[in-house]
Amino acid sequence: MAQPSCFYLTTPIYYVNDAPHIGHAYTTVAADVLTRWHRQRQEEVWFLTGTDEHGEKVLRTAESKGVAPQAWADKLVAEEWLPVLDTLDAANDDFIRTTDERHEVAVQRFIQRLYDDGHIYKGKFEGQYCVACEEYKLPGDLEDGTGEYEGQQVCKIHGRPVETLSEENYFFPLSQYGDKLLELYEAHPEFVQPASARNEVIGFVKQGLRDLSISRSSFDWGIELPWDSSHVLYVWFDALLNYASAVGLEDESKQDEFSRIWPADVHLVGKDILRFHAVIWPAMLLAAGLPLPKTIFAHGWLLVGGEKMSKTKLTGIHPREITDVFGSDAFRYYFTRAVQFGHDGSFSWEDIAARYNAELANGWGNLASRVAAMVGKYFGGALPTPGALTDAETDLEAVAARAVADAEAAIDRISPTDAVAAVWTLVEATNVYLTEQEPWKVAKLPGELDESGAGAGGGRLATILVTAAEALRSLAILLNPVTPQAAQNLWTILGGTEALGELDKQPVADAAAFNGLPQHVTITKGAPLFPRIEDESADSK
RNA sequence: GGGGCGAUAGCUCAGUCGGUUAGAGCAACGGACUCAUAAUCCGUCGGUCCUGGGUUCAAGUCCCAGUCGCCCUACCA
Numbered sequence: 001m002a003q004p005s006c007f008y009l010t011t012p013i014y015y016v017n018d019a020p021h022i023g024h025a026y027t028t029v030a031a032d033v034l035t036r037w038h039r040q041r042q043e044e045v046w047f048l049t050g051t052d053e054h055g056e057k058v059l060r061t062a063e064s065k066g067v068a069p070q071a072w073a074d075k076l077v078a079e080e081w082l083p084v085l086d087t088l089d090a091a092n093d094d095f096i097r098t099t100d101e102r103h104e105v106a107v108q109r110f111i112q113r114l115y116d117d118g119h120i121y122k123g124k125f126e127g128q129y130c131v132a133c134e135e136y137k138l139p140g141d142l143e144d145g146t147g148e149y150e151g152q153q154v155c156k157i158h159g160r161p162v163e164t165l166s167e168e169n170y171f172f173p174l175s176q177y178g179d180k181l182l183e184l185y186e187a188h189p190e191f192v193q194p195a196s197a198r199n200e201v202i203g204f205v206k207q208g209l210r211d212l213s214i215s216r217s218s219f220d221w222g223i224e225l226p227w228d229s230s231h232v233l234y235v236w237f238d239a240l241l242n243y244a245s246a247v248g249l250e251d252e253s254k255q256d257e258f259s260r261i262w263p264a265d266v267h268l269v270g271k272d273i274l275r276f277h278a279v280i281w282p283a284m285l286l287a288a289g290l291p292l293p294k295t296i297f298a299h300g301w302l303l304v305g306g307e308k309m310s311k312t313k314l315t316g317i318h319p320r321e322i323t324d325v326f327g328s329d330a331f332r333y334y335f336t337r338a339v340q341f342g343h344d345g346s347f348s349w350e351d352i353a354a355r356y357n358a359e360l361a362n363g364w365g366n367l368a369s370r371v372a373a374m375v376g377k378y379f380g381g382a383l384p385t386p387g388a389l390t391d392a393e394t395d396l397e398a399v400a401a402r403a404v405a406d407a408e409a410a411i412d413r414i415s416p417t418d419a420v421a422a423v424w425t426l427v428e429a430t431n432v433y434l435t436e437q438e439p440w441k442v443a444k445l446p447g448e449l450d451e452s453g454a455g456a457g458g459g460r461l462a463t464i465l466v467t468a469a470e471a472l473r474s475l476a477i478l479l480n481p482v483t484p485q486a487a488q489n490l491w492t493i494l495g496g497t498e499a500l501g502e503l504d505k506q507p508v509a510d511a512a513a514f515n516g517l518p519q520h521v522t523i524t525k526g527a528p529l530f531p532r533i534e535d536e537s538a539d540s541k
Numbered sequence: 542g543g544g545g546c547g548a549u550a551g552c553u554c555a556g557u558c559g560g561u562u563a564g565a566g567c568a569a570c571g572g573a574c575u576c577a578u579a580a581u582c583c584g585u586c587g588g589u590c591c592u593g594g595g596u597u598c599a600a601g602u603c604c605c606a607g608u609c610g611c612c613c614u615a616c617c618a
Binding site for chain 2: 012015017052055056057058125169174196197200206207209211212234271273274275279280290301303311345346348350355359361362365367368369371372375377378385431435436438439443465472519538
């Protein structure tokens with residue numbers, strides 16, 4: 001076994017024809033939180049996202065706009081899909097487009113190799129074709145005809161009989177991989193997660209797999225088969241390969257990169273595309289003799305008003321609608337914290353507004369303010385030398401240590417939700433600590449302040465505030481992957497960069513112990529991390 | 542039709558291997574406090590764990606049947 005040299009995580013490549021909505025953003029945020037956490041551990045990480053640009057839908061939309069499909073895709077990528085990454089503050093390492101030359105070349109080499117090795121055969125695809133729709137219909141798109149079409153199958157849309165047509169296509173013998181896939185799911189329960197998704201995939205494969213038609217000759221917006229330019233590759237075969245082509249598949253000059261990064265540790269997918277990733281993708285890799293990804297993780301849907309988001313029902317929400325009101329940190333925090341990863345979750349403006357104020361503004365943000373204000377008021381902003389520790393201080397430090405351990409374990413089981421919950425115990429415990437220790441009362445005790453009103457180093461007041469500041473240092477590190485802007489602001493408040501270096505360079509493990517900030521580091525109050533939002537627009541939408 | 546998942550407090554959700562009196566957050570109500578962003582802290586209120594059977598010393602948890610909801614059932618992605 002090779003050393004685990006690089007944590008490689010992907011989002012799906014988003015279909016460029018869609019407008020980005022918070023469902024896409026949710027996947028991207030989860031991916032970004034997970035990868036930022038691994039980076040905070042100081043691991044090597046590769047985070048890939050991108051766009052899927054081929055297929056008949058893009059071609060048709062482009063034609064209807066009177067532009068070439070490539071131009072249409074270019075426009076959508078430039079105006080929608082790249083900007084949304086900034087909106088979300090996503091730190092992806094690469095962005096692949098299926099129209100990139102690197103991808104097209106790799107895909108052609110890959111498919112040629114499968115062809116040469118006898119993994120592709122030519123056959124007939126037979127299907128029910130609706131002339132009016134100009135496409136093959138699935139059994140679910142058909143219904144029994146009535147009246148003059150009695151006894152025939154008709155298209156649900158047009159109510160006209162469908163024709164049985166056949167087309168010469170190239171096929172991938174997916175049916176041969178059923179047993180191997182079932183062995184894979186059995187030997188590696190972590191391959192498909194969560195367990196509900198795994199059950200669904202196993203059930204599907206057990207029903208028996210059919211060979212997959214992997215080429216189309218009815219339109220040409222796709223990657224040409226190298227040995228038969230009258231066919232383009234089926235979009236899913238094309239799309240899935242992005243995960244490998246982006247890191248050097250079939251590129252002689254990038255073999256070091258490929259062997260270092262591949263296979264992926266985690267492919268995050270929405271549950272609608274689980275099957276392609278958990279069945280077809282590993283079969284393709286098995287055929288090619290390539291290592292398999294370790295985990296396909298299917299997350300749930302965001303529900304709005306109890307229903308899956310949908311453009312037709314006007315429940316599709318653009319991420320910017322939310323970040324414009326609450327900011328990208330709050331967006332990231334909310335969807336990580338409020339929706340158990342792997343389950344469906346409800347979104348509402350009332351809920352995000354409530355959590356923003358209660359948890360970010362009142363909980364964490366206010367904690368930072370009160371600590372910074374007291375260090376300023378009693379010690380002129382210079383962190384004093386602490387005195388003797390009591391159980392209260394060691395107890396709080398134990399909370400931090402537990403938070404780190406629990407959060408790390410949660411990240412390893414791909415549960416960013418639980419990780420944030422674990423970290424939040426430190427926010428709450430530190431607020432309780434201050435309330436119980438009452439530093440504002442301690443400041444009035446004899447010996448804590450000198451004649452000029454300045455706090456005394458080594459006193460009880462100093463101990464309390466240093467401990468609280470240490471808790472904030474831990475929180476800045478632990479929340480940097482989730483809310484990078486607020487964490488950086490807090491790091492600035494704590495004078496962290498001057499004292500300890502860049503926030504990104506602070507290992508997660510350092511958050512477990514209260515011995516980081518040097519004495520006399522300058523703590524400044526700064527602006528609130530999360531100003532309260534009273535605007536009615538936040539909860540009246 | 543076949544398969545998967547879910548139903549727990551007013552709302553959003555946890556609940557591990559079957560094991561004490563079923564938990565949290567929000568909301569509501571009461572109190573404490575004044576460092577802080579009218580914030581923080583403590584307490585109270587709040588339950589037919591969807592229904593009906595079954596297994597068990599013991600069931601939110603396991604089994605069977607049912608009700609309701611969502612999803613998948615292969616070449617649009």
